[in-house]
Amino acid sequence: MFLQVTQLTILLSGGGIGGLTCAIALSEYPDIDVEVYEKNSSFEEIGAGISLWPRAWKILRRRGLEKDLLEQTHTQPEEETAIAIRLMANNAANLHTYDVKGKGAVFSSFHRADFQRVLLKHLPAACKVNFSKHLESYARTADSQIELRFRDGDSSACDILVGADGIRSSVRRCMLAQQALEAGRTYMDQVPCLYAESLLSGVEPQRTGIVLYRAVFPAWKLRTKWPGHAAFKHTIQYQGKVAHLIAYAISRGELINIGIVDFRPDPSTTQGATERLKILCKDWDPEIMAIVDCVEEIKPWIVHVVRPLRSFVHKSVVLLGDSAHAMIPFLGSGAGQAIEDADILATLLGHAIASGRTVSEALVIYDSIRRPFAQEVAQKSEHQGHLYSEIHQSESHERFQDHFIGVGQRMTANLEWTWATTIDGMREQALQMLEESTRA
Incomplete structure (x- = not known):
């Protein structure tokens, strides 16, 4: 457990959306020194589109990022009723649509590289970023610090290590290995130690059996084929019988990002991604095929998730974002949940150090609040x-429209929390719990 301290060194492993958001938030506190360690040699302009719901957007607004982010997107968050997603499907004869909408229901979309550049712009100069630092392991020193060892032979030390290093997190691997080792020592009479084995089962991501094909292409290509296409205004989700497509504009509307989910991939197939795409989209509606026909190169992504962890925290090590709870991307909430993690964690640690409270309590509260919520998402x-x-x-072609609307209403209900709620109550609860923990 930590003693009360007046200065804290926090190292973030991973310079993605969650790691950079957390670094920006932590840097607001003068008594916290922050460093980011990124395994890649630079922040390369890779990746496709990301999406944000209003719940996450309001956090970024509070952190002062809204103006610069608005310059990178063609969608403008509003408080009035908005169409978040246009859901589409067809039966034998007709294309059916259902608009997922609500007051403030805006689905903001970005190119990942554009979004990352805004985060880097807001990262204070005092926050050092170290590249080509792939974490190999860490250990606790005699003075309760954490010593990190990197693949290149270098080392570093900190008071708190934050694992924001993605679905194949090195921090998660090391953390669960240490927990399993301690569990084995505690339950030496149990051979094998089932608790230790259950901890280690969370190290490797779990394959879902879903393949997502992703592509980005210039918007002018779609405008040439279908000038007034709905994808220029709204996020489009099209449900075929064996695959699902999502498409939306990014980079100020200059690019179209698409993802096609293959629900029944054949692991033994020798087909390339383009050939598989033709099979998945066979007989789709012309309005949707106008999007598909613009694709020249598409890349498969085998979807994995992180098994539900028993804790996001072990002593002075804490996980956030995909390293803690990588999920299937059907709600478009992976980035948003990383941003929420970063906001709550930084708020708790900043308040603890500023008020002279023990940061160990802050980490416990972070886990008790964020873990159940993120796992529910x-x-x-x-x-x-x-x-x-x-x-x-649907039971029949005649009843397809009613059936489709019914499913759309259930999908809307499953999404409503993303625009109808905020993180404010969670932040207040976290701070109240921290205050009460020191009085107990």
């Missing part, structure tokens, strides 16, 4: 995938 995301599969289970 992961369950909602999985449920959304099940709803997609129900769209083409």
Whole structure:
């Protein structure tokens, strides 16, 4: 457990959305020194589109990022009723649409590289970023610090290590290995130690059996084929019988980002991604095929998730974002949950150090609040995938429209929390719990 301290050194492993957001938030506190360690040699302009719901957007607004982010997107968050997603499907004869909407329901979309550049712009100069630092392991020193060892032979030390290093997190691997080792020592009479084995089962990501094909192409190509296409105004989700497509504009509307989910991939197939795409999209509606026909190169992504962890915290090591709860992307909430993690963690640590309270309590409270919520979002995301599969289970062509609307209403209900709630209550609860913990 930590003693009360007046200065704290925090090292973030991972310079993605969650890690950089957390670094920006922590840097607001003068008594916290922050460093970011990134395994890549630079912040390369890679990746496709990301999406944000109003719940996450309001955090970024509070942190002062809204103006610069608005310059990178064609969607403008509003408080009035907005169409977040246009859901589309077809039966034998007709293309059916259902608009997922509500007051303030805006689905903001960005190119990942554009979003990352805004975060870097707001990262204070005092926050040092170290590249080509792939964490190999860490250990606790005699003075209760954490010594980190990197693949290149270098080392560093900190008071708190934050694992924001993605779904294949090195921090998670080391943390769970240490927990399993301690569990084995505690339950030496149990051979094998089932608790230790259950901890280690969370090290490797779990394959979902879903493949997502991703592509980005210039918007002018779609404008040439279908000048007034709905994808220029709204996020489009099209549900075919064996695959699901999502498309939306990014980079100020200059690019179209698409993802096509293959629900029934054949691991033994020798087909390339382009050939598989033709099979998945066979007989789709012309309005949707106008999007598909613009794709020249598409890349497969085998979707994995992180098994539900027993804790996001072990002593002075803490996980956030995909390293803690990587989820199926059917709610478009992975980035948003990383931002929420970063906001709550930074708020608790900053308040603890500023008020002279023990930061160990702050980490425990972070875990007690964020872990159940993020894992519930992961369950909602999985449920959304099940709803997609129900769209083409209508009893008859004549009743398809009513059935489709019913599924759309259930999908809207599963999404409503993303625009109808904020993180404010969670932040207040976290701070209240921290105050009460020191009086107990």
